[in-house]
Amino acid sequence: SVLFSCPRIGVGVVACSFLLFFVTACTVIFDLYDTDKNGVISSKELLDMIRIMVGEYEDEDMLQEVVYRTLVEATGSSEADISYHNFRDVMSTFDVGQNLVVGFRS
Secondary structure, X not given: OOOOOOOOXXXXXXXXXXXXXXXXXXXXXXXXXOOOOOOEEXXXXXXXXXXXXXXXXXXXXXXXXXXXXHHHHHHOOOOOOEEHHHHHHHHHXXXXXXXXXXXXXX
């Protein structure tokens, strides 16, 4: 199946390049999270990846809450695994400037 079609000339080429970059980035990131390579991201895989990103974090309840909210946002359920389609949909609405907060410890 065709994910998208690109025009051969004009402004659409830039849009096509961005779309290709986006799809490739989503695939690479999804594959990093899907550690057992079964085609979905489980709550355990998501929690493990969050632990890697935040390092030693003392509040396990907070991490579980992040996993819960992420699953609900991506799938509509806290019990469902995240498919690539769900992951790509969430990533397409993600605004790094609005959503990514980096805390520095002093």
